[in-house]
Amino acid sequence: MKKIENANLKSYNTFGIEGYCKNMIIIEQEKDIQLFFDHDYQADERYFVLGGGSNVLFSDFFKGTILHISTDDIQKREETDQYVLLNVAAGTPWEKVTQYALENHLYGIENLAGIPGNTGSCPVQNIGAYGVEVKEVIDKVEGFYLHSGEPFMLTNSECAFGYRNSIFKTKLKNSCLITSVTLRLSKIEKYTLHYADLKKRIDESLQNLSLQSVTDAILMLRNSKLPDVKEVGSAGSFFKNPIIGQEHYHRLLIEFPTLKAFSTNSGEVKLAAGQLIDLCDWKGYREGDAGVWANQALVLVNYGTATGAAILALCKKIQRSVYEKFCVYLEAEVYLL
Numbered sequence: 500m501k502k503i504e505n506a507n508l509k510s511y512n513t514f515g516i517e518g519y520c521k522n523m524i525i526i527e528q529e530k531d532i533q534l535f536f537d538h539d540y541q542a543d544e545r546y547f548v549l550g551g552g553s554n555v556l557f558s559d560f561f562k563g564t565i566l567h568i569s570t571d572d573i574q575k576r577e578e579t580d581q582y583v584l585l586n587v588a589a590g591t592p593w594e595k596v597t598q599y600a601l602e603n604h605l606y607g608i609e610n611l612a613g614i615p616g617n618t619g620s621c622p623v624q625n626i627g628a629y630g631v632e633v634k635e636v637i638d639k640v641e642g643f644y645l646h647s648g649e650p651f652m653l654t655n656s657e658c659a660f661g662y663r664n665s666i667f668k669t670k671l672k673n674s675c676l677i678t679s680v681t682l683r684l685s686k687i688e689k690y691t692l693h694y695a696d697l698k699k700r701i702d703e704s705l706q707n708l709s710l711q712s713v714t715d716a717i718l719m720l721r722n723s724k725l726p727d728v729k730e731v732g733s734a735g736s737f738f739k740n741p742i743i744g745q746e747h748y749h750r751l752l753i754e755f756p757t758l759k760a761f762s763t764n765s766g767e768v769k770l771a772a773g774q775l776i777d778l779c780d781w782k783g784y785r786e787g788d789a790g791v792w793a794n795q796a797l798v799l800v801n802y803g804t805a806t807g808a809a810i811l812a813l814c815k816k817i818q819r820s821v822y823e824k825f826c827v828y829l830e831a832e833v834y835l836l
């Protein structure tokens with residue numbers, strides 16, 4: 500376990516933003532977890548758990564303790580003819596889990612290949628891409644409550660997963676340290692290919708469907724739209740796709756007939772936030788080193804030395820202009836700290 504006072508968080512977030520916190524504790528091994536709760540834990544301290552930092556924006560000095568968990572382990576817990584249960588330590592890079600699935604012919608998370616971040620964070624916003632959400636394979640989530648230091652185990656249904664949402668963003672927001680996630684991956688070959696861009700690419704270029712070819716298609720699609728965080732700082736999609744009522748949608752259609760929409764289970768309509776931002780002419784916009792990615796308007800970027808405050812100011816301008824044009828509020832998907 501490492502402890503750093505007044506830590507610089509620049510290398511701990513994919514935006515590459517310079518940010519500081521009062522204290523940082525790095526939990527490197529399984530045994531550090533108990534050590535932390537036995538010796539360092541203070542019930543009245545403000546904690547923020549940080550994984551790979553690919554969904555956060557630091558815009559101010561954090562006056563509490565950042566808990567960074569980097570435990571890295573994948574254990575097979577159960578296997579049948581149908582599925583495998585994998586227990587994955589929270590700090591394991593998600594990329595390593597999708598690679599493990601690929602190498603071991605396990606199905607269910609191939610569409611989520613290429614999403615940055617660690618496994619402990621994947622249930623928090625129920626990561627999703629190309630028609631698949633991680634809730635479809637999560638068996639259980641284990642960890643500790645930060646207000647009491649007590650352990651917990653939540654089943655899939657107890658996690659209350661929704662679109663980019665879960666109990667860890669609502670009732671249990673900022674109050675848990677997730678230490679492991681158990682995934683149920685299928686041994687039966689089956690793909691989810693209904694997402695329009697993916698279907699097009701598969702139809703066009705893939706003769707022999709396989710886990711490898713689907714993964715490759717997903718990675719190609721992602722690379723064509725998203726910046727490589729090693730070169731340009733970002734947190735992926737900055738905003739959630741907004742959900743509006745049918746009446747509101749039909750009113751908007753009169754003025755904006757090309758609006759993309761997806762129906763939701765609740766009978767409402769999900770709009771494409773990227774298209775709304777694009778229609779407000781933000782795509783490719785740049786102000787100093789803060790900007791909007793030219794290939795995907797949903798992605799705010801740091802070209803080098805942008806501050807968290809500059810990215811936040813740009814976020815607010817975009818929210819205002821989208822609201823003025825469509826009467827739709829864009830909620831940030833990124834956690835603002």
Ligand SMILES: Cc1cc2nc3c(=O)[nH]c(=O)nc-3n(C[C@H](O)[C@H](O)[C@H](O)COP(=O)(O)OP(=O)(O)OC[C@H]3O[C@@H](n4cnc5c(N)ncnc54)[C@H](O)[C@@H]3O)c2cc1C
Nearest residue numbers: 550551552553554615616617619620626627628677734735
């Ligand atoms: C280029 C790019 C592309 C992306 N594409 C996608 C995409 O397609 N789909 C998608 O859903 N997301 C996407 N994201 C967002 C991001 O990768 C995911 O949200 C990811 O799960 C965040 O993981 P992280 O470890 O970086 O979490 P962090 O950014 O460190 O934290 C995110 C949230 O999870 C909490 N958290 C982290 N670890 C723990 C833990 N152990 N216990 C409790 N709480 C914890 C944090 O407190 C915070 O609230 C993208 C990001 C980037 C930069």
